[in-house]
Amino acid sequence: MSRIEQKFAQLNEQGKKALIPYITGGDPKPEYTVGLMHALVEAGADMIELGIPFSDPMADGEVIQKAHERSLAAGTTLEKILEMVAEFRQTDADTPVVLMGYLNPIEHMGYGNFAHKAKAAGVDGLLMVDLPPEEADNVAPLLKDAGIDMIFLIAPTTTAARAAKIASHASGYLYYVSIKGVTGSATLDTDAVAEKVAELKKITSVPVAVGFGIRDGASAAAISRVSDGAIVGSVLVKKVAELAEQPDQIAAALQEPLSEMRTAMDA
């Protein structure tokens, strides 16, 4: 069983849902990321999505675009992201880490090389925004051999037939994108999400986590009632942006909204 599967099984036993924060690795500077990851876990994160910065984050709104820019300007590379995960793993063997980003840096490193290094670092899953299952033939078997789950996205525009196909390739969890749009935009329609997630649950046993548009305790709780987990990104990354010049205060600033979400979800 992968670390992600174990985590969902364990939460299931406890009658809890997964709280999955996203931060961009290396934002505002590479040396702060591992500390922030531990702080997220302390505040109630069950898993962490760690963003790999990319020069052209096409699917992200302004908040996360800026995070990628800050991170790259501070010298973050994919190699360094993997080092961060390895360092995090030295003191946390339980919390799954999913790398999230765009395909090109991974392709450039070489899929075999990446799979090998990611496994060694203790990465549990990979979510590439611009890699649908149809294009994943080169990389999927290598990740599978390395025991790394491939997380795929399902969108409001995904047809039932396509969803079934995507689900058949997925492991770890499915990421349901709650809105048509980029990260950090619009507000969420919980009823519409509930309906879609219910349809997905009929065709797959892979857990379904929901992201985009979750910003506080209420929205996290609402989403976790109708799915297996809530993914929260832009709200946290905005805090990092605000405190980029006072990095010592970032951890506490991330913990506050996250704890609120944890409490609301567990209530």
Added chain:
Amino acid sequence: MTKANTYAELMQLPDDRGHFGPYGGRFVSETLSYALEELEATYKKLSADPDFQAEFDKDLAHYVGRPSPLYHAERWSRMLGGAQIYLKREDLNHTGAHKVNNTIGQALLAKYTGKPRVIAETGAGQHGVATATVAARLGLECEIYMGAEDVQRQSLNVYRMKLLGAKVNAVESGSRTLKDAMNEAMRDWVTNVDSTFYIIGTVAGPHPYPQLVRDFNSVIGREAREQSLAQTGRLPDALVACVGGGSNAMGLFYPFLGDESVAMYGVEAAGDGLDTGRHAAPLCKGSPGVLHGNRTYLMQNHDGQIIETHSVSAGLDYPGVGPEHAYLKDVGRVNYVAATDVEVLSAFRELTKVEGIMPALESSHALAYGRKLAQTMSPDQQIIINLSGRGDKDIHTVAGIDGITV
């Protein structure tokens, strides 16, 4: 399998998943998958529909003004003393460049699919103008994304787009040029996918865009092939076109791919020089990767980050290139070369003075290389250079280099 066979087979690409060998494909976020599948199905149906083709041809004839002439630049050819140079006059199209061939086609697709709104990215502004033009004609809402830097150096085209009723958004992210405009257009499309048709301006992007943009522009090569046969009794020895994303080049090359005797040259922007790092020549100097929905050659660093490009011409200032070109490079069908800013400006001035034709700076890349190539050939040989657009939009840039404010 003979070589001729292989060449003819190149015309069968892409495969049904949009791949040209290892290149192309559909690397997009899931929200767009449905829209692209829908577009692919629509295009498949309409491209086989005689009524659609008839409407497209009619618009090209009566609105764009096709066929565009194949002009024998006799004076310039004589002066250079080499091969006879023929210019395919895409600069004479309505709106002043080849870009309109594609926007007419895609706007018809938008009309047939009932989308009330179109968006586009633009570099030099030619594609933005061509999009705003067809949107005005069809009464479609139109929004254009343009890098903030390009908004400055192509202010004339920005104003043209506004006059045509389009909203022009200056993109401030990243390097503030064409690639960032494309990122922003993708973000708009993801957000408004139900109401919006994205008119991509070159043979890049996710499948089926590289194919359909090529098909709409291949009228250039079909005409040139017929005109060459009619005017000279034979096919040209070589074709030359500039390559930004690669749509004017693909449009010229495609109908000749199976003609083994026809050599082809795609000319990238060497900017300050290919060895300076300040250029926009992914085929000459880049490596394969994935950007903007397809796998192709890219300008990227050791970490797979896309790097900034440099060219005197906004329309070539792009770190990627259409995936079909990537494949044609690998199989050796097309030679990819580059021209520096200095060579380009010299060719711009020369054609203007010698033939009374003021070319776009993008097209001047093809002229700069074509001039060199012609000089290595004999006067009984002939080459076609694609004059992809006219130079009016670049007068500010050239005057600025001369230290003149106009």
